[in-house]
Amino acid sequence: MIGSIQMKSHARVVVIGGGVIGCSILYYLAKNGWTDVVLIERMDLTAGTTWHAAGNVSLADGNRAVNQFNVLAYKLYREMENETGEHLGWTRTGSILIAKTNDLLERYASRTESARAVGIDYHMIGPDEIKKLHPLMELDGILGAAYVPDEGVLDPSMTTHAFARASRAKGAEIYRHTKVTGLTEQLNGEWKVGTDKGDIITEYVVIAAGFWSPVVARMAGAHIPIVPTERQYLVTDEVPELRQLDRKVPMLRDFAVPFYVRQERNGLLIGVHEPHTPYCFLDGIPDDFGQELFPVDLERGAHSLESAMARVPALGRVGIKTEICGPTSRTPDLQGLIGPIPGLRNVHISAGFANGISQAAALGHVAAEWLIEGSPSVDVSMLYASRFGCYANKRFIRAMLSEAHVFGTVDLSGERLAGRPARASALYDRLKAKGAHFSAQLGWETPMWFSRGNARSNGVEEARAEALDVRKSVGILDLTALAKYEVSGPAASTFLDRLCARRLPAVGSIVSTPMLNERGQVMCFTTIARVEPNRFYLTAAPQAELHHYSWMNEQLPRDGSVQLENVTGRYGALLLSGPRAREVLAKVSEAKLSNDDFPWLTVADIDIAFGRARALRFNMVGELGWELHHPLEYQIGIYEALAAAGEEFQIVDFGFKAYDTLRLEAGWPIWGADFNTSQTATSAGLSRFVDPSKEGFIGRRAILDTARPVPYRLVHISFDLDGSPPEIGDLLFDGNDVVGFVHSSTYGPSVGSGIAFASVKDDLVRGGKTINCLVRGNRLPVSILERTPHDPESLRVSS
Ligand SMILES: Cc1cc2nc3c(=O)[nH]c(=O)nc-3n(C[C@H](O)[C@H](O)[C@H](O)COP(=O)(O)OP(=O)(O)OC[C@H]3O[C@@H](n4cnc5c(N)ncnc54)[C@H](O)[C@@H]3O)c2cc1C
Structure with missing residues (x-):
């Protein structure tokens, strides 16, 4: 017994961790009809990182997929408030992102169209408007800023408890002061979740245990690339000038230092950046660690703090009321981890987020969709847990974080040199x-x-x-680096036949085929060589290695009649x-x-x-x-x-x-770069690799359902190029309307033009209209190609 609640012995899903993310997952599972779900929390709800978070909500992040994800979270929060009547402590303050160099100003300005394309109100403002919005700010050296009026603050604790109450109202159960102590897979594929209050048998486990997640995952034998680190901020006493304003000042961010300052009641909250990642729990998290905070170390963040005070002089005139330095988690690339844990069946993770308060609603929604529908409908490929392998150990994460760290604000698009070499061929x-x-x-x-x-x-x-x-x-x-797998055993061909959207090859032959889920989304894209009647050799894009392995592994029959081996390293x-x-x-x-x-x-x-x-x-x-x-x-x-x-x-x-x-000239899109699981085979432009006349494969029903809308379709495009090709995420326009975006692109020297794959609104694909691509401020006319410009008859490959 826990309080007055009798712990269930069985549940469809067990969520481990009662922070904002675990509670959000529980809510979206219950809201979408899976009500036989429970959450287990070792202490009180919010007891991990959530209770001491600052609660800032970001929308515009520069990257199209992240922006879209942030917008989803934003909408879901509003929807949840309306549907449940819960208050999340939401305050819309807006935020100002200042630029002191022309370079940065241009970079922020260049994000305008992509932010607006996903519905974010984002515009550039000059010093006068900045001063009007934020009268406490010194304008010294500021050339301008990006302004996002809809950013603001959520109350982390109110939000978590709102999710918890709304989940309970829908039938979910929450067991507090119950610690998960073991995760054991049963012979029938279910999981036994051991706790200090008894066991629960469940179909699915979701690990949402924040910085403890690696500890919990280890109970099931898995490695999770997360390390615990400290993060700190300060809250000042009341600032008299703020009391006189009849509104809240916007959040002020300076990513060049970096620091942020925002209003907290009538005081100010300063987010302090530190030049080196402050690791904690180097010898492991003590078993009895509760809700303690660490001593604040202002020396570590002196530059950040001094810069903030110079920018907002009022900070220097008031005392510090609260100092927070608490544990949080970091992944090698500062993005969280979501989805199935490679190598485990029916165990998912959602942890390692730097902006978990801001994104929790979308994270919960996506985690629930992944379990209920088989995969998310939005692009979360940047968060896939399968994007790191076992090489991403503590030493690797530290090496990566020594290059770029802390608020997740550092531009990680360049070539990373840290943590290398991890895996290398003999050559x-x-x-x-x-x-x-x-x-x-x-x-x-x-x-x-x-x-x-x-x-x-x-x-x-x-x-x-x-x-x-x-x-x-x-x-x-x-x-x-190509991903490679062997599939063998008496039921190997039956197994692959069910997965592949195309007929399997004869012995000695090869086919390329997508593997779909029930919704027709592309879970894998592989090339299959049949070497014996029941022995197959599969290859896939390098970045798909663990993702594809994970998906196929989850579909394996449990009677041992099929062996799946990831032989990439062999x-x-x-x-x-x-x-x-x-x-x-x-x-x-x-x-x-x-x-x-x-x-x-x-x-x-x-x-x-x-x-x-x-x-x-x-x-x-x-x-x-x-x-x-x-x-x-x-x-x-x-x-x-x-x-x-x-x-x-x-x-x-x-x-x-x-x-x-070469492959862009030859018309081969690849998984990860040009499409991923958020697209169906049709929208990923893979129809030529699907055989709807073949019966019995997963996703066939969805493929045959021609009434299903295909909002975007992957197309092969060409354009005259004078300079470098467009970048990933560059937008396509029909007049002033955004109608698509670019995936991979290049200059094709054999075809004498720029060439790319892009997702374009379906009606435009068929409409034969001229569209333009916005490349570094210039609009390039683009043609949608009917045939690949290189070797359209496949004469060279088959010569
Ligand atoms: C100082 C600071 C400021 C921040 N500011 C912001 C911000 O402004 N905006 C923003 O969006 N994000 C911010 N964050 C990040 C944000 O706090 C996190 O992303 C978010 O709280 C993570 O939530 P979570 O549910 O993943 O983890 P947690 O809140 O850590 O929850 C994990 C839970 O799992 C439980 N647990 C662990 N092990 C077990 C077990 N074996 N059995 C049962 N339960 C277990 C823990 O007790 C804990 O309650 C900030 C973080 C810090 C540290």
Whole structure:
């Protein structure tokens, strides 16, 4: 018994953690009809990080998907207040983001259209208006600011308790002062959640235990890349000038220092930035840690504090009323983690958020949708828990955070150098010595481009030259980062048949196919080589490795009739491609390689040099070629033999930048870059990979339902390019209306134009209208392509 509540022995979902996020998840599960759900909290609700959060609500973050997510949270909060009559302590204050350099001013201004496209009121203001909005502020050095009138503050405690009350009203149960002590998977796939008050058997577990989440996940044998850190802010005594105003002053943010200052009652709250991440609980979180705070260390944030005082001099004239320094959690890229935990079935996570108060409603909504519907309907790919592997240990997180940390305000778009190398192929040193510039994809060092003597280059020219060389003769790419899986066992073909939206290949053949969920959303996109009647070799985009594994693993029959193995780290892969590829391969292999013996979309295990490889006559670059998959021990031998054999054909090493260019010219979208689980096969432009006449695959019903609206559709576009191509998220316009946005893009040297994949409103796709892309302030006319501009008849790949 807990108080007067008898703890259930069974529940459909157990949510672990009674912070704002756990309570929100509980609410959205119950609201959407799953009322047999419980929440377990080791202390009181809000006892973790939530009770001491500042409660600031952000909308405009620069990134389209994050903006959209913030807007969703904002709408859901308003909806919840209306539906339940609960008060969340919401105050709309607006916020001002100041710029002291032209560079920053332009950067903020460039976010205007993308913020407005998702419904955020965002505009630039000059010093006069800033002063009008915030009379306490000094304008010294300020050139202007971005102003977001709808940002404000929520009361973290009121919000959490509102979710809890509304959940209970819908039938959910909450057990406080109950600590989860064990998570054990049962033979039938259910989970036993052990607590200090008894056990509960459940279908699904959601870990929402804040900075304790790694501790809880470890109970189920999983690793979660979160470390606990400290975060601090101060609240001043009453500021007399504020009392005289008949409104609240907007939040003031200076990301260049950074700091923020906002009104708290009639005082001011200062968010203090620290130049080094203040870790806590280095030896683990003490079992008896309760709601304690840490001593505030103002030295650590001196620069931030002094800058705030110079900007708002009133801060220096009043005393400090409250000092908060509390534990919170950090992930390697400062974005939280959401969704299934790779390797575990039916265990999800929602933790590690820097703005958990601001986003909790959307996080709860998405977590509930994921369980009830099979995946979220909004793009949360930037939050997938599957975006890090086991390499993302404490040391890795610390290395990443030493580059950029604290408020989540630092621009992380550039190449990260910390935490590397984590995963590397056997060729890493060799390729480095040949001038390779690497980038990390799910920890793998992947060659991006090879230096051609210009030490100051950013690789654009080199990648174009590499792409042209591949089209002209032959190139070799280290594709080891590709995700690779083996599926085998007596029921392997039945299993894959149910998952794949296309007929499985015959033995010795290959197909590329999406795997859908019941709503027709693209859970995976893989290339499947059938090597025996019940043995398949699957590949997918590098960043999909753990995501796809997780999805397939969840669908596995529980009787052991199918084995799924993630063999990414076991096999290397080299792509040998270009019109002379056959001649090169023939010099190092006895295998029969003619088009009759080894046609396009077939697979065979062949000898190469002194090793053996699984050769897939398949590639996405639109040329004759083979992907050569091999145990890593053979990699150097195979690579050296191919490189030597290719010398007479001027073989080139090429990197992923050139690969991207080539596959964009050849019309291959890829999972992660051009589409993800938030899209259906139709909206992801994958209809050509789906066979609706095939019966029995997951998602077929949704695919056949032509009445379902397809708001956006992925299209292949081209445009004249004078300068660099558009960036991810750049907007497409029909007149002044936003009608789409760009995914991946490049200049295609073989087709002589800019080329990209973009999501465009469906009526425009069919309407044949001229649309424009906004690229760094200029509007470029864009054509929607009916056929791929490179090798439209697939003559080169099948030559
Ligand atoms: C100083 C500071 C200022 C902040 N300011 C803002 C802000 O202005 N705006 C914003 O949006 N966000 C802010 N944040 C971040 C925000 O507080 C967090 O994102 C949010 O509170 C996280 O909520 P949560 O539910 O994930 O975690 P928590 O609130 O930590 O909840 C996790 C719960 O899990 C429970 N638990 C742990 N282990 C177990 C177990 N074994 N069994 C049962 N229960 C368990 C804990 O007791 C705890 O109650 C701030 C954070 C800090 C530290």
